[in-house]
Amino acid sequence: MEFNNIAISVDQLWLNMIQDVFLAWWYIIPPLLLVPLVPQAWLWWRQEMWEAKQQYIVLEITPPPVVEKPFKSMEQVMANFWGIYSSLGLVKIISKWAKGRKMYYLSLEIACIKNEIRMYIRILKNHRDTVEASIYSQFPDAEIKEVYDYIENAPIQSPYGNWDLYGFDEMLIKPDVYPIKTYANFFEEKADQNREEKRIDPINALFEGLSKLKANEQIWLQFRIEPATNNDNNYLDRGKKLIDRLTYRTAKNKNKQTEAESFLPPEMKLTAKEKETVNAIENKISKQIFQTAIRCIYFAEKSVYERGRRTLAEQFFSGFSTQDLNSMKKWKKTKTRIYNFFTNRRLFVRKRNIIRRYIMREIPLYPRAQGVKIFNTEELATMFHFPINSSYFMNTMSSASKKGTAPADLPFDNNNL
Numbered sequence: 001m002e003f004n005n006i007a008i009s010v011d012q013l014w015l016n017m018i019q020d021v022f023l024a025w026w027y028i029i030p031p032l033l034l035v036p037l038v039p040q041a042w043l044w045w046r047q048e049m050w051e052a053k054q055q056y057i058v059l060e061i062t063p064p065p066v067v068e069k070p071f072k073s074m075e076q077v078m079a080n081f082w083g084i085y086s087s088l089g090l091v092k093i094i095s096k097w098a099k100g101r102k103m104y105y106l107s108l109e110i111a112c113i114k115n116e117i118r119m120y121i122r123i124l125k126n127h128r129d130t131v132e133a134s135i136y137s138q139f140p141d142a143e144i145k146e147v148y149d150y151i152e153n154a155p156i157q158s159p160y161g162n163w164d165l166y167g168f169d170e171m172l173i174k175p176d177v178y179p180i181k182t183y184a185n186f187f188e189e190k191a192d193q194n195r196e197e198k199r200i201d202p203i204n205a206l207f208e209g210l211s212k213l214k215a216n217e218q219i220w221l222q223f224r225i226e227p228a229t230n231n232d233n234n235y236l237d238r239g240k241k242l243i244d245r246l247t248y249r250t251a252k253n254k255n256k257q258t259e260a261e262s263f264l265p266p267e268m269k270l271t272a273k274e275k276e277t278v279n280a281i282e283n284k285i286s287k288q289i290f291q292t293a294i295r296c297i298y299f300a301e302k303s304v305y306e307r308g309r310r311t312l313a314e315q316f317f318s319g320f321s322t323q324d325l326n327s328m329k330k331w332k333k334t335k336t337r338i339y340n341f342f343t344n345r346r347l348f349v350r351k352r353n354i355i356r357r358y359i360m361r362e363i364p365l366y367p368r369a370q371g372v373k374i375f376n377t378e379e380l381a382t383m384f385h386f387p388i389n390s391s392y393f394m395n396t397m398s399s400a401s402k403k404g405t406a407p408a409d410l411p412f413d414n415n416n417l
Contacts, residue, residue: 046100063386064141071183073138075381080134112210165299168335178326209312217300239285
């Protein structure tokens with residue numbers, strides 16, 4: 001009995017010692033838990049300082065009256081954009097952590113403001129000549145001018161007042177090495193006209209919907225693209241690994257094969273659909289790649305806010321979905337719709353964050369590297385290009401041709417100030 005009491009008292013002594021140590025040094029534990037966040041916080045701070053020193057400009061692009069090759073030509077433009085990329089090697093690592101330097105990016109944007117559809121590109125000022133040359137080389141009749149950032153004239157910059165908004169970032173359902181439906185699948189061949197191709201422009205549906213917005217409704221679409229190589233994003237390795245799995249080249253798949261199947265080459269074991277899938281993946285990773293974030297915001301005065309309007313962009317992106325390859329969807333982490341508890345407060349934070357990230361042209365969960373997917377030049381040219389039907393820009397072209405002072409709520413050409 002005495003031994004039991006001694007054991008109990010020893011255990012109690014240890015508990016008392018642990019409790020005393022915890023009460024004396026508890027304030028050291030929280031900083032230790034935050035140590036893994038220190039590098040991320042440091043990088044975020046340096047990048048914010050570096051970004052504040054950069055000079056960005058916004059170029060408004062008015063499509064030419066006649067666009068004969070909107071897809072192939074725009075793909076070449078995207079390839080030229082990728083050419084601005086330069087690998088910094090070791091200097092890149094030093095600059096990244098010491099100076100906060102980030103890889104350059106472009107922001108391709110479509111905005112419908114006061115019943116006028118406009119296309120913009122936001123770039124670094126010292127990249128203007130390269131970007132303009134890339135566009136003019138394929139579309140010599142296009143008009144490019146520097147304008148004020150249209151966001152500065154927006155009637156809302158935070159979720160307050162008489163306006164309401166809905167926004168989201170797009171994500172891919174499958175791994176991003178699977179491609180989406182591209183312009184090659186939007187062609188129809190006419191048998192009676194010597195294989196003449198009938199062009200089907202997927203962007204017409206978007207512009208048709210935007211043209212029906214009211215004056216106090218706006219929709220913004222943003223494609224933030226950043227050139228990347230396999231060193232920045234191991235898409236080549238991931239793509240080849242997926243192809244090996246689909247073509248039964250992995251050790252796991254080989255073990256499942258029968259003796260007769262083991263003598264067949266990989267291409268003989270695939271169905272027609274599987275071959276198409278493999279070819280599509282190979283085609284995607286063989287072209288220049290951009291790390292891309294796609295964002296959409298619809299906002300309007302509360303008196304005219306319509307839930308159905310926000311589906312315009314959703315329907316546009318769903319047009320690039322295929323069952324065998326890849327599909328696009330809204331990302332739950334960023335869409336401005338909240339369920340369960342504290343809905344009002346969480347919804348307010350979502351709206352504030354998506355506006356801020358749109359204005360700053362940041363990735364979805366910056367500074368965390370999440371929500372960014374790879375798209376090649378062909379995929380981007382399919383989603384962002386000049387429409388075949390230029391009638392959607394007639395108001396813009398006619399207003400641009402007039403001389404005189406523009407209204408206060410329209411962007412100005414800096415060269416005329």
